[in-house]
Amino acid sequence: MEEMFEIAERAVGDQTSVLTVRGEIDVSTAPELRDRLLTVAQDGRAIVVVDLSAVTFLDSTALGVLVSGLKRLRADGGDLRLVVTGRSVAKVLEITGLVDVFSIFETVDAAVAG
Amino acid sequence: MTAATGPSRVELSIPATVEWLALARTTxxxxxxxxxxxxxxxxxxxxxxxxxxxxxxxxxxxxRLEISFEAVGDVLEVEGRAVGVGLGTPVALQNGQAGADIVLSSDLSARILDALVDEHGADEAGDTRRAWLRKQRSTEHA
Structure with a gap:
């Protein structure tokens, strides 16, 4: 019924972590993303790049998790950056106004570089 | 052109738990x-x-969630009913995360629905909560 949901994590230097998410982020999978975001933040990563290039579906619960992660990281002087290439994900960010809240990049390299 | 002109109604009844919601959108x-x-x-x-x-x-x-999909002319009407409201398991507990639950943002949901469908609404009576939406098909068909 659904594509396999998975999150891969890669550290870049001491400060940055890249989370590559695949599949659909909805109310049943969003908790896993939230837990990973909490873990990388607790590991002392100030910059977290969430690569949504391979995300095929994203709803308001996913956005809630990303916004919470963003607030937490920015409160500690860090940032949560998004990599968005798909039209459907871009549209959700657009219509909710969150496109103006997140730093959004077209590639992981650009997001890591900031 | 003719697909939506006949009576066509699809009904789905699923447990009101997070792992089944994907079936509603897929249907x-x-x-x-x-x-x-x-x-x-x-x-x-x-x-x-x-x-x-x-x-x-x-x-x-x-x-449980009971969801119906029905074409009325060029409009798809979707109506969902949550039955046994107050009797199910909270979403946060379903996710195994009591105390650190997923925030369901009705504000974001409303913004998304406003942008994507022509009309939507919700009401509640007794132990049944209802939500519905209507979306018109464009003239450019797939």
Whole structure:
């Protein structure tokens, strides 16, 4: 019924972590993303790049998790950056106004570089 | 052109738990495709139906969701009913995360529904909560 949901994590230097998410982020999978975001933040990563290039579906619960992660990281002087290439994900960010809240990049390299 | 002119109604009844919500949007997308909605409209409907279901499970948890999909001319009408409101398992507990629950943002849901469908609404009576949406098919068919 659904594509396999998975999150891969890669550290870049001491400060940055890249989370590559695949599949659909909805109310049943969003908790896993939230837990990973909490873990990388607790590991002392100030910059977290969430690569949504391979995300095929994203709803308001996913956005809630990303916004919470963003607030937490920015409160500690860090940032949560998004990599968005798909039209459907871009549209959700657009219509909710969150496109103006997140730093959004077209590639992981650009997001890591900031 | 003729796909949506006949009577066509699809009904789905699922447990009101998070792992089943995907079936509602998948079914809605299949119905919309059957009714010749174009790719972008189907993508919009998948998300809108998901948000509709989240509206139904938010707050007081229900036991079941009953969702109907029906074409009325060029319009797809989707109606969801959460039955047994207050008797189901809260979403946060379903996710095994009591105390650190997923925040269901009705504000974001409303913004998404406003943008993606022509009309939507919700009401509640007794132990049944209802939410519905309507989306018109464009003239450019898939």
């Amino acid at each position: 809605g997308a299949a119905v919309a495709a059957r009714l010749s909605f174009n790719y972008d409209e189907i993508t919009d409907l998948r998300l809108a139906i998901d948000e509709l279901c989240l509206t139904l499970v938010e707050g007081a948890p229900a036991t």
